[in-house]
Amino acid sequence: xxxxxxxxxxxxxxxxxxxxxxxxxxxxxxxxxxxxxxxxxxxxxxxxxxxxxxxxxxxxxxxxxxxxxxxxxxxxxxxxxxxxxxxxxxxxxxxxxxxxxxxxxxxxxxxxxxxxxxxxxx
Amino acid sequence: xxxxxxxxxxxxxxxxxxxxxxxxxxxxxxxxxxxxxxxxxxxxxxxxxxxxxxxxxxxxxxxxxxxxxxxxxxxxxxxxxxxxxxxxxxxxxxxxxxxxxxxxxx
Numbered sequence: 001x002x003x004x005x006x007x008x009x010x011x012x013x014x015x016x017x018x019x020x021x022x023x024x025x026x027x028x029x030x031x032x033x034x035x036x037x038x039x040x041x042x043x044x045x046x047x048x049x050x051x052x053x054x055x056x057x058x059x060x061x062x063x064x065x066x067x068x069x070x071x072x073x074x075x076x077x078x079x080x081x082x083x084x085x086x087x088x089x090x091x092x093x094x095x096x097x098x099x100x101x102x103x104x105x106x107x108x109x110x111x112x113x114x115x116x117x118x119x120x121x122x
Numbered sequence: 123x124x125x126x127x128x129x130x131x132x133x134x135x136x137x138x139x140x141x142x143x144x145x146x147x148x149x150x151x152x153x154x155x156x157x158x159x160x161x162x163x164x165x166x167x168x169x170x171x172x173x174x175x176x177x178x179x180x181x182x183x184x185x186x187x188x189x190x191x192x193x194x195x196x197x198x199x200x201x202x203x204x205x206x207x208x209x210x211x212x213x214x215x216x217x218x219x220x221x222x223x224x225x226x227x228x
Contacts, residue, residue: 108156108171
């Protein structure tokens with residue numbers, strides 16, 4: 001059974017870059033069966049998709065964040081990562097990594113990490 | 123981008139009640155719709171995908187229907203563990219989520 005675990009700093013200063021990693025266990029990040037994504041949730045608010053990456057390396061980003069987001073894969077570590085630049089307090093949120101057996105699940109995210117809280121503050 | 127609205131935004135119900143939540147899309151999305159359940163402090167859990175397909179392990183009291191622009195999530199007999207917030211998500215274009223429906227105990 002696939003499992004995901006987020007890791008990274010819980011506090012980031014304004015204008016700096018937020019960097020998170022999602023470690024995949026129980027399956028290969030190179031598998032064509034999955035695609036991988038990041039979703040965030042500000043405190044007390046709803047869910048926002050940040051972006052996704054396919055096994056081919058193709059990336060898709062939320063247009064509202066596209067200029068600041070980079071998602072990449074490290075196959076040697078079975079991880080994928082998120083970088084969000086020029087952060088402000090509005091980027092304070094719980095960040096989730098997730099995966100989708102895209103062909104079987106109509107692109108829905110069926111496996112989620114537990115989430116990690118990131119606060120943007122000086 | 124495709125906007126999703128959910129109604130109601132909040133509902134109060136009792137154990138055993140039949141509950142229906144509606145999700146409307148600003149344009150047609152075929153059956154590219156999923157439903158998630160989220161409990162406080164926890165990650166969302168996939169309940170339904172492709173508008174009406176029950177995710178493995180999800181109780182059969184949950185069902186989904188609809189296509190195009192209008193979708194529903196129904197809980198046939200509400201159980202204590204079902205009190206949570208429910209989100210719809212469209213996957214026809216870049217993914218967006220609805221604002222959520224909180225189901226609370228009456």
